Amino acid sequence: MTLAAELEPVAVPTPQRALDPETLAEHRGRLFRAAYAMTSSREDAEDLVQETFERVLRRPRFVQRDHDLAYLLRILRHAWWAQSRTRARRRTTPAPPEELEWVTDRHADPQAALDARLAYAAIAELSEPLRNTIVAVDIVGLSYKEAARSLRTRTGTIMSRLYRAREQVCDALGAS
């Protein structure tokens, strides 16, 4: 063996642990917001979160370190794709805005609270890569690195997409 080969870093498998089903409820709120941003419908979002939990609990799941939320978000996206394919075969009209109670961030100013509803509506209109990115970072709260891992892309791509997603959402806010 050459010296270079000896010095080559060895890929150490990342330790995995079983996803604890008891912790699923902790992520309900964030997953619901993500689902609502994707579907623009309270009922569809509820169904999507429920479907996500059911998929997760079908068999034991293993995640790396504390990546539960990123993993759950990926399953939620897969469930949404599956539902979208079914839905695409049917002609539907967009659901109207629904009455939902909104939770305002304590530190947000009143304008931000008003912007939130419009922003969620605008996210539903984004292209899939931009929508997935802004949902992962701004709604679910993943770091750039976690979002990149969840969306199987590079961190730089995440930041670039996030910039463009926010620009487009801001255009929608500005037009209001």
Next chain:
Amino acid sequence: MTNRDRTLLVQLADGTLSGRRREQAEKRLARIPDGAERLERQRRVAQALRSGPATPPTLTAASVPAPRRSRFRAVPLAVAATVAAVVAVFVAQLAGEPSTLTQAADLAKRDAERPAPATAGPALREEFAGVTFPEWDAEFGWRATGARSDRLDGRSSRTVYYEHTGHRIAYTVLSGPPLEVPDHARRIRRDGLEIALYRDSDHGGHDVAIFERNGRTCVLAGHVMRTSTLVKLAAWTGDGTVRS
């Protein structure tokens, strides 16, 4: 503006840069035309999205399926569940009727949980999954008497009950993609709306009409003198004023 500028703007807006890297980013930002405005736009959206819809009470801890306790216990349970599911599907197929639709039709026998929604012209002030419940009293004499919400096989549903001369029907809207209608159902078309009809003989002769509004499965079920009544009610849109 370069891609590097965009990533720096994102990081500055999110506050993920610190120390020397932050100073360098701010210097670079100062050289970008309308950089401050672009930064403010990024911050505005990020801040707005800290607020969001509250988690509905229906999506509470009870709605998270219970986890399995142990692998040894889970195996027989999983086998039993699979067998039960297969038997359920088999029985449902024998009956020629998907289980979710059966449950939806069965809601006609249940009690309302709350008063009838108020009237708003040709519609009620009750809307679910993009489907407006119609006001049939003025046109057909079917008066809304109550409503309820349920979860059927993981789908949310909303039901409004109507009564007319001692007869009672339930109009249920199911969330999610449309369901397949039973094979044995008779299919007709009225005013452009495809309606599947069958009689649920297991429940004392309930008539059931299944149709779609706004891509949702709607189930009209109950005792009526003639099946054509359900067809007439299902197809009515109040000259287009009842949004579907």
